[in-house]
Amino acid sequence: MPVEPLSAEEIERRLTELPGWSLEDDALTRLYRLPSHMAAAALVAHIAAVQEELDHHADTTLGYNTVELSTHTHSVGGVVTALDFALARRVEDLSGAHGVRS
Numbered sequence: 001m002p003v004e005p006l007s008a009e010e011i012e013r014r015l016t017e018l019p020g021w022s023l024e025d026d027a028l029t030r031l032y033r034l035p036s037h038m039a040a041a042a043l044v045a046h047i048a049a050v051q052e053e054l055d056h057h058a059d060t061t062l063g064y065n066t067v068e069l070s071t072h073t074h075s076v077g078g079v080v081t082a083l084d085f086a087l088a089r090r091v092e093d094l095s096g097a098h099g100v101r102s
Contacts, residue, residue: 003083005073005076021088027080034067050094
């Protein structure tokens with residue numbers, strides 16, 4: 001089944017289900033603030049495992065106590081697809097266990 005780009009309307013609709021995520025430069029993005037550097041590093045390790053499972057990888061930046069993600073689908077021209085939302089949903093599910101701060 002080929003991956004198709006999502007329309008602007010569909011992206012906006014799906015973003016309502018993912019508070020904290022936004023669309024920037026044709027990519028879904030999110031910054032997480034964690035209680036410590038070790039918590040941030042642990043979240044990155046768990047995100048990496050999910051990315052391998054989904055075979056879909058975000059640009060991930062580890063800061064002192066932050067993790068920033070940016071994802072789009074390279075294989076369809078660097079736009080947002082359902083794969084990006086699947087990854088974002090999985091990361092959201094992980095983030096609560098790591099003490100993410102609002």
